[in-house]
Amino acid sequence: MKANKSRRSFLKNISFATASALALSSCELKSLDKFFQKNFRTLSKKEIDQMIKELEEDYQTKYGKEFHVSAKPATDQTLFGYALDISRCIGCRRCVYACVEENNQSRDPQIHWIQVLQMEKEKGVDFAHSDVHYNPEKVPEEGHFYLPVQCQQCRNPQCTTVCPVKATWQEPDGIVVVDYNWCIGCRYCMAACPYGARHFNWAEPNVPADKINTETHYLGNRPRLKGVVEKCTFCIQRVREGRYPACVEVCPVGARKFGNLLDPESEIRYILENKRVLVLKQELNTQPKFYYFFGV
Amino acid sequence: MTKKTNIPTNRKLHSPDKAEGFQVQRSFPQLVLLLLCATLIFSCHRKESAYNKNVLPNQAIKDTLKSTEYAVEAPPLTEGIFPCSDCHSELEPNPERRTLDWHEEITGIFDHDSENRWCLDCHDLENRDSLRLASGKLLNFKESYKLCGQCHGEKLRDWKVGVHGKRTGEWNGEKEYLLCVHCHNPHAPKFESLTPEPPPVRQEDIQ
Numbered sequence: 017m018k019a020n021k022s023r024r025s026f027l028k029n030i031s032f033a034t035a036s037a038l039a040l041s042s043c044e045l046k047s048l049d050k051f052f053q054k055n056f057r058t059l060s061k062k063e064i065d066q067m068i069k070e071l072e073e074d075y076q077t078k079y080g081k082e083f084h085v086s087a088k089p090a091t092d093q094t095l096f097g098y099a100l101d102i103s104r105c106i107g108c109r110r111c112v113y114a115c116v117e118e119n120n121q122s123r124d125p126q127i128h129w130i131q132v133l134q135m136e137k138e139k140g141v142d143f144a145h146s147d148v149h150y151n152p153e154k155v156p157e158e159g160h161f162y163l164p165v166q167c168q169q170c171r172n173p174q175c176t177t178v179c180p181v182k183a184t185w186q187e188p189d190g191i192v193v194v195d196y197n198w199c200i201g202c203r204y205c206m207a208a209c210p211y212g213a214r215h216f217n218w219a220e221p222n223v224p225a226d227k228i229n230t231e232t233h234y235l236g237n238r239p240r241l242k243g244v245v246e247k248c249t250f251c252i253q254r255v256r257e258g259r260y261p262a263c264v265e266v267c268p269v270g271a272r273k274f275g276n277l278l279d280p281e282s283e284i285r286y287i288l289e290n291k292r293v294l295v296l297k298q299e300l301n302t303q304p305k306f307y308y309f310f311g312v
Numbered sequence: 313m314t315k316k317t318n319i320p321t322n323r324k325l326h327s328p329d330k331a332e333g334f335q336v337q338r339s340f341p342q343l344v345l346l347l348l349c350a351t352l353i354f355s356c357h358r359k360e361s362a363y364n365k366n367v368l369p370n371q372a373i374k375d376t377l378k379s380t381e382y383a384v385e386a387p388p389l390t391e392g393i394f395p396c397s398d399c400h401s402e403l404e405p406n407p408e409r410r411t412l413d414w415h416e417e418i419t420g421i422f423d424h425d426s427e428n429r430w431c432l433d434c435h436d437l438e439n440r441d442s443l444r445l446a447s448g449k450l451l452n453f454k455e456s457y458k459l460c461g462q463c464h465g466e467k468l469r470d471w472k473v474g475v476h477g478k479r480t481g482e483w484n485g486e487k488e489y490l491l492c493v494h495c496h497n498p499h500a501p502k503f504e505s506l507t508p509e510p511p512p513v514r515q516e517d518i519q
Contacts, residue, residue: 101475109509126513148512154505258482268506270478270490282483283474291475311475 055182056195056234068234075239079225086233088256090189096250097190097277097284098261099293100164101311104271107132107155107162111263111272115166118251118262119237120229122221129215129248130166130263137161141296166263167192167213167248168296168304175205175214184245190277190305191250193235201243210297214247250274277305382472384489387453394453400440407437421500434459434498460492467492 059067068085075083112130121127133146137159146163156162173192176184183198184205206214220242232238233253240246251261255274264272275282287293291309409430412419436444443451443459451458461468470476477495479487495503 106503106506107508108506109511112512113509128512131512149514151508151511153507155508156505255483258484260480260483265480267478268495269503270476270495273474275483279484283479286473287475311470 055198057185064234071234071238075230078239079228079230081225081228081230083230083232083238085238086231086253086256087235088233090187090191091256093276093278094189095277095305096169096255097275097288097305097307098169098250099273099284099287099307099309101269101271101273102161102163102308103310103312104269105132105162105164106269107134107150107157107160108268110266110268111164114262114266115248117227118229118254119249120221120223120232120239121246122217122219122223122240123227124222125217125219127215127217127221127246129213129246130164131212133163133165134160135163141294163308165211165213165296166306168211168302168306169248169250171303171305172301174208174210174300174302178204178208180204187235189256191235191252191255192247193249193252194245194247195235196238196240196244196246199244201245203245205245210300210302214245216245217242271311382457382489383487384454384457384491385494387456387491388494389453394441396440405437407432418499421497423500423502424498454491456498457489457492460496460498 054063056064064087068087071085072083075081075085109132112128112132115121115129116123116127119129121129131148133143133148134150134157135142135146139145141163150157150160169190169192171186171190173186176182176186176192179185180202181198181200183200184192184194186192201216203216206216217240221240223239228239229237231253233249233256236249236252251259251263254261260274261272264274273283273287275284277284277288279285287309288307291311293307293309295304295307432444433446434443436442436450439450443453443456445451445459446462457468457471467476471489471492474487477492478490480490481487492498
């Protein structure tokens, strides 16, 4: 794992000689391999298997538990979409914490992939006057509505185009992913994302061993390192196995809907065809696959 | 590929700021294609069932349409209360609307158009282990959604397609439905407010 840091400094420093000298002097042979690891997308099946095996061993050593790291690719004829019923959401934040647990977000320092914004009904969707820290006895609060925001899984993502090392991209099933082994932590993608949906590990992420989810995906919830960017992946480790994302299953009001946009029988298609639907910051032409709708 | 239609509706929730417009996203070529496929499949099924009727007249034709049945989670009845007939088989059925000296936990909160409603609009007088539709048809507690649907047809329709309420399981396969009564107490159906989980810590770098 340490090798990644060296590679990162390598790319930052640009100076080839200094960096490689540094890397060579500080790495044993196995790490050196990782230093020159190819991008996930260009790896052969055999190389992926080998890398997965090593990761599983690393994680087992670190957390004292057996890990499963999947590299399951996208299924044909699948394009994932999400819809959130703003008329139902009551702002209870159950989704925020279900996501943290499922996806191994750092507890301290705290990272949340989902932000629930409280807004005033009078003002409508208005990010400038939204409040993420609301904390009354009971929700919903009179005169307010709630807008949970997470990665909008854009068809036309700005974050991936600005990445100088192509460590983030859109998968064939529409999920925008990050290769944490490849990310150099430059945070250009965070600046490019108009939804504030990407989060940076400023410090070593910290997840207690008894809280860690060992069912992981290479491009999703596997343990991260200091200095990498992370974000919602629609729970890639679950949805590629046919399951619903964790936030969908936990929502007590049933405001969260998920499915295959290419399947005319899916609830997501029903919603797009029958309900009033909006996307956030439409004018930016990011074309989210995360929709908001009015169920009533 | 994607055609967008702006629908100028719901100005109340939506900010006057033109930033976000309502948008329905549909892919028309896809729709047409799907429609074609659907028609094809449908007509094939029709042919098949006609064939079954003519050729195998004595065989029961099994309806395999999944969408007419719903796998539901167990009704959230209080433990020990069912079968109701444990008590009610001993009790004289009384259709009279009155103040009950039993089921206080229900009469105490009863708030479902209560002025115009009585227990026996939904429960059967004779067979207390069943719910009852206005038609007199008896219903298993597992099918209470049909009872609710008598008066909340639109909600039932949305529930069936997974828009109102919640389904768990597989987005592409078997699903389990939560019954209406998992979320709405049939005797006081307003959804109860909840205590929120803690807000994020302040120093987090969120925008």
